[in-house]
Every structure is written in structure tokens, then in C-alpha cells.
Amino acid sequence: MVLxxxxxxxxxxxxxxxxxxxxxxxxxxxxxxxxSLEAVxxxxxxxxxxxxxxxxxxxxxxxxxxxxxxxxxAVKEGDAQGVVSAGxxxxxxxxxxxxxxxxxxxxxxxxxxxxxxxxxxxxMLDLGANIECDEHNLVQFALMGEVFTRILFGLEKPSxxxxxxxxxxxxxxxxxKKAAAILRDIDLPIRFEGFVEGDDLAKGTVDVIVTDGFxxxxxxxxxxxxxxxxxxxxxxxxxxxxxxxxxxxxxxRSLQRFRDRMDPRRYNGAMLLGLNGIAVKSHGGTDALGFxxxxxxxxxxIVNNLNDSIKHELALFEEAMSGLxxxxxxxxxxxxxxxx
Amino acid sequence: MVLxxxxxxxxxxxxxxxxxxxxxxxxxxxxxxxxSLEAVxxxxxxxxxxxxxxxxxxxxxxxxxxxxxxxxxAVKEGDAQGVVSAGxxxxxxxxxxxxxxxxxxxxxxxxxxxxxxxxxxxxMLDLGANIECDEHNLVQFALMGEVFTRILFGLEKPSxxxxxxxxxxxxxxxxxKKAAAILRDIDLPIRFEGFVEGDDLAKGTVDVIVTDGFxxxxxxxxxxxxxxxxxxxxxxxxxxxxxxxxxxxxxxRSLQRFRDRMDPRRYNGAMLLGLNGIAVKSHGGTDALGFxxxxxxxxxxIVNNLNDSIKHELALFEEAMSGLxxxxxxxxxxxxxxxx
Numbered sequence: 001m002v003l004x005x006x007x008x009x010x011x012x013x014x015x016x017x018x019x020x021x022x023x024x025x026x027x028x029x030x031x032x033x034x035x036s037l038e039a040v041x042x043x044x045x046x047x048x049x050x051x052x053x054x055x056x057x058x059x060x061x062x063x064x065x066x067x068x069x070x071x072x073x074a075v076k077e078g079d080a081q082g083v084v085s086a087g088x089x090x091x092x093x094x095x096x097x098x099x100x101x102x103x104x105x106x107x108x109x110x111x112x113x114x115x116x117x118x119x120x121x122x123x124m125l126d127l128g129a130n131i132e133c134d135e136h137n138l139v140q141f142a143l144m145g146e147v148f149t150r151i152l153f154g155l156e157k158p159s160x161x162x163x164x165x166x167x168x169x170x171x172x173x174x175x176x177k178k179a180a181a182i183l184r185d186i187d188l189p190i191r192f193e194g195f196v197e198g199d200d201l202a203k204g205t206v207d208v209i210v211t212d213g214f215x216x217x218x219x220x221x222x223x224x225x226x227x228x229x230x231x232x233x234x235x236x237x238x239x240x241x242x243x244x245x246x247x248x249x250x251x252x253r254s255l256q257r258f259r260d261r262m263d264p265r266r267y268n269g270a271m272l273l274g275l276n277g278i279a280v281k282s283h284g285g286t287d288a289l290g291f292x293x294x295x296x297x298x299x300x301x302i303v304n305n306l307n308d309s310i311k312h313e314l315a316l317f318e319e320a321m322s323g324l325x326x327x328x329x330x331x332x333x334x335x336x337x338x339x340x
Numbered sequence: 341m342v343l344x345x346x347x348x349x350x351x352x353x354x355x356x357x358x359x360x361x362x363x364x365x366x367x368x369x370x371x372x373x374x375x376s377l378e379a380v381x382x383x384x385x386x387x388x389x390x391x392x393x394x395x396x397x398x399x400x401x402x403x404x405x406x407x408x409x410x411x412x413x414a415v416k417e418g419d420a421q422g423v424v425s426a427g428x429x430x431x432x433x434x435x436x437x438x439x440x441x442x443x444x445x446x447x448x449x450x451x452x453x454x455x456x457x458x459x460x461x462x463x464m465l466d467l468g469a470n471i472e473c474d475e476h477n478l479v480q481f482a483l484m485g486e487v488f489t490r491i492l493f494g495l496e497k498p499s500x501x502x503x504x505x506x507x508x509x510x511x512x513x514x515x516x517k518k519a520a521a522i523l524r525d526i527d528l529p530i531r532f533e534g535f536v537e538g539d540d541l542a543k544g545t546v547d548v549i550v551t552d553g554f555x556x557x558x559x560x561x562x563x564x565x566x567x568x569x570x571x572x573x574x575x576x577x578x579x580x581x582x583x584x585x586x587x588x589x590x591x592x593r594s595l596q597r598f599r600d601r602m603d604p605r606r607y608n609g610a611m612l613l614g615l616n617g618i619a620v621k622s623h624g625g626t627d628a629l630g631f632x633x634x635x636x637x638x639x640x641x642i643v644n645n646l647n648d649s650i651k652h653e654l655a656l657f658e659e660a661m662s663g664l665x666x667x668x669x670x671x672x673x674x675x676x677x678x679x680x
Contacts (some may be wrong), residue, residue, distance in 0.1 A: 118569055128505050131513050165468050165557040173471050173554060198561025202569035211558075214513060217505040218555050219562045221538025226566040229458055229542035230602070234574070237598040238591060247591030251577070254584035258577040262570070 005291025021067035059091035082278030109274035117204025135178035158207035161196035265290035269297035345631025361407035399431035422618030457544025475518035498547035501536035605630035609637035
């Protein structure tokens with residue numbers, strides 16, 4: 001699947017080169033089946049592999065010669081400009097964080113992906129890397145998510161919303177309320193639209209939805225599950241009568257476009273944001289086409305210098321924050337002066 | 341909408357009687373249009389109404405003569421056995437909590453509703469009454485949700501799952517992990533199935549899904565939004581070509597059943613669980629059919645003595661908890677004895 005996906009990606013992006021990490025004895029004959037891919041690939045032998053059931057801490061300590069770890073090391077050492085993996089997400093995050101380290105100014109990396117909406121596509125983060133987040137994490141996610149979305153969709157000024165349980169300012173937990181206050185007050189070019197709710201994900205109300213990893217993970221999986229449920233109901237519907245079957249046959253081409261539009265392979269490629277290096281997570285259960293899209297996402301982030309843009313954004317943010325803090329101090333100073 | 345809904349409910353449940361709270365001058369001529377409903381209804385005049393934009397605290401202090409407050413008072417005073425409202429959720433929760441008080445053993449009430457799944461229907465709670473929940477809240481939600489589901493679906497032993505970001509025991513926040521430990525260890529007839537994820541909602545993996553109000557609210561609205569998105573895509577699909585239009589016409593009857601199956605009016609009627617009294621929240625944007633379903637839910641909970649069952653369950657729980665604590669003390673005593 002990985003090699004077939006790389007082959008598809010190479011057709012689209014002929015300047016790509018690959019380092020393939022894995023068991024050389026297995027990889028070599030497989031790669032020989034894709035001559036054009038073989039011509040631009042180097043095999044790097046790995047004596048271990050990370051298992052899907054490995055805990056992140058175990059993977060980190062005991063899989064130092066795994067394909068995943070060696071691929072991340074290659075990014076660190078500058079041999080590769082980005083890594084794409086369809087393996088264990090927790091292990092990938094733990095290893096990438098350990099090896100690549102977070103960008104200065106980012107406390108914790110986040111996982112971001114994009115999904116179809118009524119208005120096009122929306123990016124959501126975090127999707128599970130951080131179970132509990134304070135306001136600073138959320139603000140950092142907003143900044144990183146905005147840069148990611150700008151690059152991925154070529155948008156000049158993507159809109160950003162904070163996921164909450166209501167649009168009234170009084171609702172929500174402390175982190176969400178404080179993060180909103182920072183994003184509202186700060187003097188940054190970021191287009192912050194305030195709070196959004198669960199249904200704004202599918203509406204596409206904003207281009208970037210920021211949330212903690214617990215909520216984001218539940219929301220993403222709930223959306224995926226609901227989409228599958230409706231497709232399941234629809235399939236039953238078209239089998240339920242003779243006329244429905246004929247109707248299905250007539251509408252088949254259009255329904256295929258409907259399925260293409262929802263195709264999870266189109267949305268394959270979750271990004272680990274905030275690290276000194278590009279790391280993209282492909283869904284484990286995808287096929288070659290899905291994997292080629294994850295490679296495509298990795299390529300776009302490399303050529304558009306995602307991390308330089310994130311660093312630039314963070315520098316602007318720090319400047320704006322210190323401006324904000326100075327302004328607050330001045331505000332405080334006034335009544336004191338009056339009291340005297 | 342409310343009166344037309346009550347009329348539909350009355351046809352289904354002819355033993356119902358209604359107290360109608362509102363502006364008498366407006367209500368009386370309206371009610372006269374439904375003679376059979378009028379015959380079993382008393383109008384109770386309310387000089388105020390709770391606005392959709394009222395904050396809960398404002399509604400509580402300043403809307404003491406509103407239809408919502410008077411209807412809740414009627415439950416407290418035993419004039420009514422349950423209240424159904426399509427008004428402001430936050431205000432309804434605040435007033436119901438203030439007037440009816442929580443059942444002994446329940447720290448905070450929760451909002452529960454049910455939704456379609458691949459296996460039938462699943463109940464989820466909390467949906468937004470409690471933004472931050474500790475393990476005791478979650479355990480109480482599990483007990484109340486189990487009783488609610490037993491009554492609503494007539495199930496003997498509904499299965500219960502805790503919403504989390506992964507099924508591995510190491511994942512999730514502290515409240516979720518601790519709640520799971522309590523539900524696993526306790527000697528209760530409750531059928532606790534451990535952790536479930538966002539996509540288990542649509543799969544119907546368990547009958548009851550327990551979560552905090554923040555996550556539950558986001559998950560519910562994400563599911564609703566995704567369902568609407570797919571219906572929107574599907575509508576566009578059937579308009580996209582001549583053959584698709586003909587196909588739609590042929591499959592129309594079956595597609596109507598598909599829509600019926602997803603019809604949010606069927607799932608209208610969220611329950612405020614854990615109060616000394618039955619209070620059901622209807623969706624504000626529903627129609628008469630939807631509202632009649634909320635009345636139906638209220639009726640079922642009344643005739644099945646929801647609150648007595650919850651109290652019974654809580655008594656069993658307290659007994660089991662003290663058993664658990666004693667057992668833990670004994671466990672601790674053993675090594676001490678050995679050390680001597």
C-alpha cells in the first residue's frame with residue numbers, strides 16, 4: 001500500500017525522492033515491482049517495527065531501530081525533509097516530539113486534519129495529541145492551524161473559530177473562554193471569528209476549528225461515524241424496493257460523485273504541527289490512493305516552508321502579546337493614579 | 341406548535357391531562373381551536389416569558405412569573421407530574437434545579453437524549469448541563485442514564501460505555517479513567533462495557549454513552565451537522581443530472597423512509613435527569629409532531645416512575661460503594677499483617 005501510494009504520488013509530483021524504511025529483505029523485491037519508484041528511492045533497513053498496540057512510552061524506549069524511528073531520525077538529520085507514516089499515532093507523536101522537539105514558543109504539538117463541509121473544507125485541531133489543554137495551548141493551536149490552512153488551501157486569510165458548547169460568551173470551560181479573550185484582544189492579522197459549535201464543523205462556518213485533543217478526537221470520530229451511518233442507511237434504502245433499485249441504477253453516476261465527495265481517502269493526511277520537521281500521519285486503514293494524498297500533504301507543507309511560517313507567526317504573536325501585556329499594565333496604572 | 345403537538349399526543353395517549361402555561365388572552369382563543377384538547381386542559385396565566393437570549397441566572401431571578409417557572413412550580417407542588425418545554429435550555433435547567441432540587445445522591449442533573457444508530461437507538465448524556473465533570477458526576481450519569489434507557493426502550497439490561505479518545509486503558513482524562521475504574525470494580529447489575537469512541541455513537545456499540553456536558557454537546561451537534569451535510573450533498577446529487585432526477589423519482593418512496601429514519605422529530609425530547617420531578621426539553625425549532633414526541637417521552641417517564649427507579653439504583657450504588665471501600669480497606673490490611 002505504501003509503495004503503491006508512493007508510485008501514485010510520484011506520477012503527480014515527479015520531482016519527489018523517497019527514503020523507504022523497513023525490512024530490506026522484504027522491501028527490496030516489493031520495490032522492484034515499481035521501477036520508476038525504485039529509481040528515485042533508497043531503502044534504509046530497519047530491524048524493528050512499531051506495533052499498533054505498542055504504548056507510546058514503550059515504542060519510544062524499545063523501538064529505537066524501528067522503521068518509524070529511523071524515518072523520523074532522517075528528518076532530524078536533514079536526510080529527509082518530511083516523514084509520512086501510516087503507523088501507530090501515539091508512537092509517531094511521542095517519537096517525533098522526542099527526536100524533532102517542538103518549535104520554540106510551542107508547548108505542545110497538535111494533530112490537525114481537514115474534512116468536507118457545505119462550504120468546502122475545514123481544518124480541525126487538536127485531534128488527540130493533547131487530552132487537556134489550557135488557554136495557551138489553544139492559542140498556539142489557533143496560530144499553527146491558521147498557517148497550516150493558509151498553506152494547504154492557499155487561502156490568504158483563513159477564519160478561525162474556537163469549538164465551544166454555545167456562542168454566548170458566558171458558556172464553555174475556562175481554557176476556552178480565556179483563549180477566546182486572548183485571540184479577540186490581540187493585535188494580529190489572524191481572523192478570529194469567536195466561538196463555533198459542533199454543527200459548524202459540517203457547515204464550514206470557519207476555515208479552522210480549534211479545540212482540545214479530547215473534544216477534537218470525539219468530534220472527528222463522531223462525524224466519521226455519522227457519515228458511515230447515513231451511507232449505510234442509504235444503501236439499505238436503495239435495496240428496499242424494485243423501484244429504488246432501478247432508481248439507484250439511473251442515479252448511479254451521480255451517486256458515485258456523492259461518494260467521491262465524502263471519500264475519506266481524499267482527507268487522508270493528518271499533520272503533526274509544532275515540531276521542528278514535517279511529519280504527516282496517514283490513516284492506518286487507507287489504500288494506495290489515500291496514502292498518496294498523505295504524501296501530497298507532506299510535499300505541500302515542505303515546499304511552502306510550513307515551519308518557517310509557523311515561526312514567523314509565533315514571533316508576531318509574541319510581539320503582539322507583549323504589546324497586550326504592556327497595554328494592560330497601562331490600564332491598571334490609570335485608576336491607581338486617580339486614587340492618588 | 342405546542343397546542344397542535346399536545347393534540348397529537350392526546351390522540352395517542354387519551355388519558356393525558358394538560359396544564360397550559362402562558363398568556364391567557366392569547367392561549368384561550370388558540371386552545372378553542374382544539375376542542376378535544378381544550379376539554380382536558382386548564383389554562384394557567386403567566387404574566388412573563390423566558391426569552392431565548394436570557395442568561396440562566398437572569399431567568400432565575402427575573403422571570404418568576406414566566407410560563408416556564410410556573411410550569412416547573414406546578415410539578416413541585418404536585419399539580420403536574422411532569423413538565424415539557426421548548427424554551428431556553430439553560431433557563432429550564434437552572435429553574436428546574438432550583439425549584440425541584442436534585443435527587444439525594446446526585447450532585448448535578450444531566451441532560452440526556454437518544455439518537456438513531458446502526459443497531460437501533462442510543463442514549464447519550466450529559467449534553468451540556470455540566471461543562472466540567474469529575475468521576476463522581478460521570479458515575480452518577482451512568483446510573484441515571486441506565487435507568488432512563490431501561491424505561492425508554494424497555495430494555496432489561498442496557499449496556500453502558502464511557503466516551504473516550506481510545507479504548508486503551510491508558511488514554512483519556514483523569515475523570516474518565518477514574519469513573520471507568522469505579523464502574524468496573526463496583527458490584528452492581530449495571531452492564532458496563534468500558535470505553536467507547538466517537539464513532540461508536542453511530543455504530544450503536546452500547547445503549548448508553550456517558551460523557552461530560554462539553555464533549556456530549558459537541559458530539560451531538562457534530563452528528564446532527566454531519567447528517568444534515570450528507571442530506572445536503574444527496575439533494576445536490578439528485579439534482580445533478582437528468583438520470584439522477586428520474587432515479588430520485590423512482591426511489592422517492594424508499595428515500596422518504598430514509599428521511600423518516602433520520603427525522604430529528606423522532607428523537608425530540610431531551611430529559612433533565614436527576615431532579616425530583618420529570619422535566620423534558622423539546623427542541624425549540626421542532627413542529628407539532630416533534631413536540632408530541634417530547635410529550636410522549638415525558639408520559640413514559642411518569643408512568644414508569646423514572647425517579648423512583650433512579651433512587652432505587654442510587655441506593656444499590658451506595659451500598660455497593662461502601663462494600664467496595666470496605667474491600668479496599670481489607671486489601672490494605674493484609675500486607676500490614678504480613679509485615680508484622
